[in-house]
Structure formats: structure tokens, C-alpha cells
Amino acid sequence: MAKQGKVVKAVFRGIAKMERAYTIDIGPIRATGVPAILVAVSGVIIAGGFAAMLSKNAARLPETLREARGLAETLRGDHRRLNP
Numbered sequence: 001m002a003k004q005g006k007v008v009k010a011v012f013r014g015i016a017k018m019e020r021a022y023t024i025d026i027g028p029i030r031a032t033g034v035p036a037i038l039v040a041v042s043g044v045i046i047a048g049g050f051a052a053m054l055s056k057n058a059a060r061l062p063e064t065l066r067e068a069r070g071l072a073e074t075l076r077g078d079h080r081r082l083n084p
Contacts, residue, residue: 020032
């Protein structure tokens with residue numbers, strides 16, 4: 001029974017060391033420990049959802065990109081294209 005207690009303490013000690021060592025720097029944002037782990041997991045989940053969305057709507061992607069480009073040009077104020 002005492003051996004199991006030592007193993008559990010060793011596991012928690014290892015997790016605590018890993019948690020303190022985990023750091024993410026994204027531009028001016030810096031996260032360390034549990035918040036950094038949460039940011040990393042959230043990023044993986046968002047990337048997976050974005051990839052799933054792209055795979056489901058792959059046929060409509062060229063049209064969407066063309067419309068987004070037109071919107072960007074309109075918002076930029078490029079009057080030469082709008083008024084030839």
C-alpha cells in the first residue's frame with residue numbers, strides 16, 4: 001500500500017514539473033502552466049473544426065474566396081476597379 005502512495009506522489013510531482021515548464025508565447029501574449037495547456041488544446045480543437053469545415057465545403061471554396069476578394073477590394077476603397 002505504501003508503494004502505491006509513492007507512485008502516486010511521483011506521478012503528481014512529474015505532472016507538476018511538466019505544468020510549470022509548459023509556456024506559449026504568441027506575439028505579446030504569454031501563457032504559462034495550465035492556461036498555456038488550455039490555449040494549446042483550444043488551438044488544436046479549432047484547427048480540427050476548421051479542417052472539417054473546409055473538407056465539407058470544398059466544392060464551394062473557390063466561389064467563397066472570389067467573393068471574399070471582391071469584398072476586400074471594395075472595403076479597401078480601390079475606386080479604379082469600381083469606376084473604370
